[in-house]
Amino acid sequence: MFLNIFPIFLLFFLMLPLSLIFSWKTLRILLLAIPILGFLQILSMDLNTSYVINLMNLELQLVRFDKLTRVFGLIFCLAAFLGNLYAWHVKDKIQQVAAIMYSGSAIGAVFAGDFVTLFFFWEGTAIASVFLIWARRTPAAYHTGMRYLLIQIISGLILLMGTVLHYKYTGxxxxxxxxxxxxxxxxxxxxxxxxxxxPFLHNWLQDSYPAATVTGTVILSAFTTKLAVYALARAFPGTEILIYIGAAMTLFPIFFAEIENDLRRVLAYSLNNQLGFMVVGIGIGTEMALNGTAAHAFAHILYKALLFMSVGAVLFRTGTSKASELGGLYRTMPITATFCLVGAASISAFPLFSGFVTKSLILDAVAYKHYQLIWFILIFASAGVLSHSGIKVPFFAFFSHDSGLRPKEAPFHMLMAMGLTSALCIIIGITPGLLYEYLPFEVSYKPYSTYHVINQLQLLCFAILSFIIIKWLNLLPQEIRSINIDFDIIYRKVIPDFFKHMLGKFEVIIKIISVVKLTLIEIIISLLDKFIGSDGRISRIWSTGNMVLWIAIVLSLILVLNYSTNI
Amino acid sequence: MNSPDIITSTKSFLDHLPVLQVLFPFAFAPLCVLFGHRKIALYITISACALAFVISLLLLRQVLIVGVVSYELGGWPPPVGIEYRVDFLNAFLLVLVSGMAFLTSIYLIGTMHAEIEEDKQTLFLTCFLLCISGLLGVLITGDAFNLFVFLEISSLSTYVMVAQGANKDKRALTAAFDYLVMGTIGATFFVIGIGFLYAATGTLNMYDIAERIREDLPNRTIQVAFAFILVGLGLKGALFPLHTWLPKAYSFSPTPTAVFLASTATKVAIYAIIRFLFSVFHSHPSMLESVLINIVMPLGILAMFAAGGIAFYQRDLKRMLAFSSVSQIGYILLGVSFMSTIGLTAAVVHLFNHGISKALLFVCTGIIFLSFGSSFYKNIKGLGRRMPWTSAAFLIGGLSLIGIPGTAGFISKWLLVQAAIEQGSWLIVAAILISSLIAILYVWQVTEIMYFAKSPSTETKEYLGPSSFLIVWILAFSTVFFGLNTSFTVEYSSKAANLLMNNFTMEK
Amino acid sequence: MKNKETNRSKNIYEWIENPRITRFLILGFIIICVGLFVSDFFYVRHPYFSIDKLFGFYGIYGFIMFTLIIFASKALRLLAMRTENFYGSKAVDSEEYPNEELDLEKKDVS
Known part of the structure; x- marks a missing residue:
């Protein structure tokens, strides 16, 4: 009864005070236990319960539990568990706490039944997650984190503005x-x-995920974007513009992913592309499409985490995740390589893997609504997914030419995490009914029909054939140490350069301003020192006479005021 | 639990609750001296406090059932006799004061022997009990002169309690002396004010005074009485800039004294201010309004900033907390000066919430002080590793001072912001938010020293008896609990505020 | 025992280094592809639109699109590629991953 109502995600936040007391060794056990508790609670909760707290005049719905909440809550708890298991070795309390607070905020946001609560958790995810980037502790990571935080906070502020206006319009x-x-x-x-x-709002993702720590990226990949997918599915199902936005999202990252050198950024682009599928599903808005979105988010979190884990393990052992430096690691990291292949097969939607049973829901929903062009784009994007996530990541990391690196196999807890995730990917792929049961709407969909399986195999096999031929002709894009400019060049290079250029012309004025600013600050500081500093006018120990003087002043003030107003 | 049978069967006992509330600590105080043994005295103190706490809870329940409880002392009906009058406001604060007294008495188990000289412990406890009974009396009485008497009982015993700090630091004596001078001036002002009121009305019962001055036009006598009472009580309540006795008194007194004073003494004085403003002088709304808006509100805001800024400059935990108290009192007075239901609710809730948080902080500081012999910043570097439990609890208290959501401090600040919004004064909203930033600064400073500075040694050194540990975490837990569950605090405060504002708006 | 295990696991992918086996596998894969292409004769197809009614549509589409992606990205590279320190010290691309976080253990076998 109590368990049914008490929002257990609050436990996630309990870790912050606990971290002050316990050592990292104790914390990491709690870090695993709490997501499990959350998972069990969500499984046992009755549908359509809610928990409202009354904060002054606002009725805040801290818990609103329905089927859509359930599926996202479950996968978030699962992802938190797997991510924390993967990070078992991390001794850095800041990362531990950030990870758990981040997942707690995401779960809280999924449970939120009103925009105000949503806003709090929305910003919570932003603030907690940035520490996973800063935990890399390099100046570059600091700057990247700042860019990330800025964008996330802006998103929250826009949400707040929207909420206030919405309240004004509708009450x-x-x-x-x-x-x-x-x-x-x-x-x-x-x-x-x-x-x-x-599109055009996406750069924070590709910018920040490769900058986070080995374990941080795994955690990051699970929550923020899927929370947004949940929010869109909740607030804007059937909004047609989403179909086109989603289609664009599936398209453009493909090309960037294909030429990107940092494998973690490749995965970030591929994440963006997968989000496109979900957004299309939301835009279609039929029961089947929303089921597809929820299911695809579920499966996607798992296989994307798996891919990030395997690349992370490589980074953990070799110190780099760049395709140009890697290759041939299957010799010494065969288990990680296998798990990576499972992830690759899942994301490419091979039959018997999780991506297949979830993506086809969305594809069919699109087809039933006769969005022909969109459908072709999505099929095209499926081939694209295969090219970068299905082939490129495992191929350049573990196979390809021998880089000469001979790292040790990933540590046991990482293998455990990857193994569990792989197992989940395959289980969902083989028995989709297990997942379908938890979707927001009734499912009567059979992914394993002859034509589905054969069509999908045709698509994938011929794409691989194309790869083999291109590889044989030596026409694949070379792995070169490089980066690719994306839309973010606008705010990372063009605008700052422009201002630098402009400001260069007004150097004198700027100097004057800075001098004035400095003197002003000095004056303020000296004034503060004089009055409230450690030996300032107000803060020093007063003599009794002075105290009494002030009493007299206050008394006479009141008297004068009373007299003057009442005569 | 609520069966009416019980009430009728123990009617006589329940009827006498108001007087028992004061009587228990008052009567147990001489017992301490009579037994003369510090251990026995301690247990007497604890049991008296426990009894007072239970009674306050019973009273609260009674108020919930019957509304206003009026008790005629000695069977003399008011206005001739002294009336004890309990409504939501003082029932709520009685719980705070007696609860804090109870917690402090338990805290004394583990710390008294280290803080106070052995031969003075019995007397210290006696004064402690007297102080409690005085504060409870101030809260419960409906008679203006009786209020003065209780105020003096509590103040006189407080001076003694502060002076006991001389054991560790001789400056406690001057602090106590300054406090005595200021407190006496305050009391004198207050009694002068009451004298004027008596001259104008011929009665000392507060409700009677209120009735009688309603008929009068505002005349000079009442205005002067009002000014003297406000300044007198403002002194006791550390209204900025009349706060100057407070930092010294808090920082040089023994920590149990500081814990108890910080959480209750100023709160009770502010209660008295609220009581006089809204239950006595409410019949002169224009006078009230002009003073509140032109004097109390600016002073409150000034306190929020100036005292907060000073707290930032301090290098000693105790002094920092003392100045932060002054700044928090600014918030309370700001809430009062809005003269609205939400504003009053915010003030009363903040009385309660700040009482808990500050008690928590002072208890932690006391433990730190006993472990390291000092609470200077330079001596508590890296405390987070050496005293993880205490530091964590301190941090919770600090967060509550700032007003982070999830702590008690947030609730009251949130209400305060709402009250300001209701008044449409966005400047004040900004002031509240900016002064919270100052609170962030001074709390962060301590946090940084505790958690990020390198400590000279890394061994754990936690002076934490079971009783202190219990108190710390009871307080820390309640700080968080009242930050999440507002049903108790906000409900009672808003009822109290409604009652007071009813008087006020009816006059208007 | 541990060594044994790593030795065994090493064998999983040993075939890759054997050109005969890889050639054989690629041949097998091509046969599978042809088989999949031809299989369009033998099952009831469920075209959604008019174009995917075409015989072997999925295979052809997959092949062409994959090729297109590769060449389109090569074209994009001409446009978008920059050196690693294009964004200077404010991006992680030009820096090494800090070693404290890592466990750079080499495998003992050469």
């Missing part, structure tokens, strides 16, 4: 379906869009 803060018909809902839409990495 309700309930987090439910919206129409894109007012400024309020557009603001909320854009805020979700930033976190969901819509």
């Amino acid at each position: 309700s803060i309930e987090f439910s379906k919206l129409e894109l018909d007012s400024l309020a809902s557009w603001l909320i839409f854009i805020s979700f869009g930033i976190k969901c990495a819509f």
Whole structure:
């Protein structure tokens, strides 16, 4: 009864105070135990319960539990568990706490039944997660983290503005379906869009995920974007514009992923592409499509975490995740290589792997609604997924030419985490019914029909054939130590350069301003020192006479005031 | 639990609750001296506090059932006799004060022998009990002069309790002396004010005074009485800039004294201010309004900033906390000065929440002080590793001072912001938020020293008897609990505020 | 015992280094592809639109699109590729991953 209502994700936040007391060794056990507790609770909760707290005049729905919440809550708990297991070796308390607070915020946001609660957890995910990037503790990671935080906070602020306006228009803060018909809902839409990495709002993702720590990236990959997918599915199902946005999201990352050198960034681009499928599903908005989105998010979190884990293990052992430096690691890391292949097969949607049973839901939903062009784009994107995540990542990391690196196999706990994740990917692939049972709507879908399986195999096998031929002709894009500019060049290079250029012309003025600023600050500081500093006018120990003088002043003030107002 | 049978069967006992509330600590105080043994005295103290706490809870329940409980002392009906009058406001604060007294008495188990000279312990406990009964009396009485008497009982015993710090630091004596001078001036002002009121109305019962001055136009006598009472009580309540006795008194007194004073003494004085403003002088709304808006509100805001800034400059935990108290009192007075239901609710809730948080902080500081012999910043570097439990609890208290969501401090600040929004004064909203930033600064400073500075040694050195540990975590838990569950605090405070504001708006 | 295990696990992918086996596997794969292509005769197809009614549509589409992706990205590379320290010290691309976080253990066998 109590368990049914008490929002257990609050336990996740308990880790912050506990971290002050316990050592990292104790913490890591709690870090595994709490997600399990959360998972069990969500499994046992009754549907359609809610837990409302009354904060002053606001009714905050801390828990709103329905089927959509359930599936996302379950996978978030699962992802938190697997990510923490993968990070078992991490001695850094900051990372431990950030990871658990981050997952707690994400789960809290999924449970939130109103926009205000959502906002708090929304910002919570932003603030907690940035520490996973900063934990790398290099200046570059600091700058990257700042960029990431800035964008995430802006997303939260836009959400807040939208919420306030929405409240003004409708008098309700309930987090439910919206129409894109007012400024309020557009603001909320854009805020979700930033976190969901819509085209042109997406660069934070590819920028930050490769910058996080080995274990941090695994955790990062699971929550922020999928939270946004959840929020979109909750508030904007059936919004047509999402179909086109989603289609664009599946398309453009393919090409970038193909030429990117850092394998973790390849995976970040591929993540963006997978989000596109989910967004299309939300845009279609039929029961089947939403089922597809939820299922695909579920499967996607697992196989994407698996891929990040395997590349992370490589980074952990070799110190790099760049394709140009890697290759031939299957000799000494065969188990990791196998797990990576499982992840690759899952994301490429091979039959018997998880991606297949979830993506086809979305594809069929698109086809039933007769979006022909979109359907072709998605099929095209499926081939693209195969090219970068299915082939490129395992091929360049573990096979390809021999880099000469002979790292040891990943540590046992990482293998455990990867093994468990792989097992889940395969289990979902073989018995999709298990997952379908937890989807938001009734499922009567059979992914394993002859034509489905054969069509998918045709698509994939011929794509691989193409790869073999291109490889044989030596026409694959070379792995070169390089980066590729994306839209973010606008705010990382063009605008700052422009301002630098402009400001260069007004050097004198700037100097004057800075001098004035400095003197002003000095004056303020000296004033503060004089009055409230350690020996300042107000803060020094007063003599009794002075004290009494002040009493007299206050008394006379009151008297004068009373006299003057009442005569 | 609520069966009416019990109430009727023990009617006589329940009827006498108001007087028993004061009587228990008051009567147990001489017992301490009579037995003369410090161990026995300690247990007497604890049991008296426990009894007072239980009674306060019973009273609260009674208030919930019957509304206002009025008790005629000695069977003399008011206005001739002294009336004890319990409504939501003082029932709620009685729980705070007696609860804090109880916790402090338990805290004394583990710390008294280290803080106070052995031969003075019995007397210290006697004063402690007297102080409690005085504070409870101030809260419960409905008679203006009786209030003065209780205020003096509590103040006089407080001076003694502060002076006991001389055991560790001789400056406690001057602190106590300054406090005595200021406190006496305050009490004198207060009694002068009451004298004027008596001259104007011929009665000392507060509700009677309120009735009688309603008929009058505001005349000079009442205005002067009002000014004297406000300044007198403002002195006791450390209204900025009349706070100057407070930092010294808090930082040089023994920590149990500081714990108890910080969580209750100023709160009770502020209660008295609220009581006089809204239950006595409410019949002169224009006078009230002009003073509150032109004097109390600016002073409150000034306190928030100036005292907060000073707290940032301090290099000693105790002094930092003392100045932070002054700044927090600013918040409370700001809430009062809004003259709205939400504002008053915020003030009353903050009385409660700040009481708990500050008690927590001072208890932690006391433990740190006993472990290291000092609470200077330079001596507590790396404390997070050496005293993890205490530091964690301290941090919780600090977060509550800032007003981080999930702690008690957030609730009251949130209410305060709401009250300011209701008034439409966005400047004040900004002031509250900016002064919270100052609180972040001074709390962060301590956190940084505790957790990020390198400590000279890394061994764990936690002076934490079971009783202190219990108190620390009871307080830490309640700080978080009242931050999450507002049903108790906000409900009672808003009822109290409603009652007070009803008087006020009716007059208007 | 541990050595044995690593030795055994090493064998999983040993075939890759044997050109005969790889050639054989590729041949097998091509046969599978042809088989999949031809299999379009033998099952009831469920085309959604008019184009995917075409015989062997999925195979052809997959092949062409994959090729297209590779060449399109090569074209994109001409446009977008920059050196690693294009963004200077404010991006992680130009720096090494800090070693404290890692466990750079080499395998003992050469």
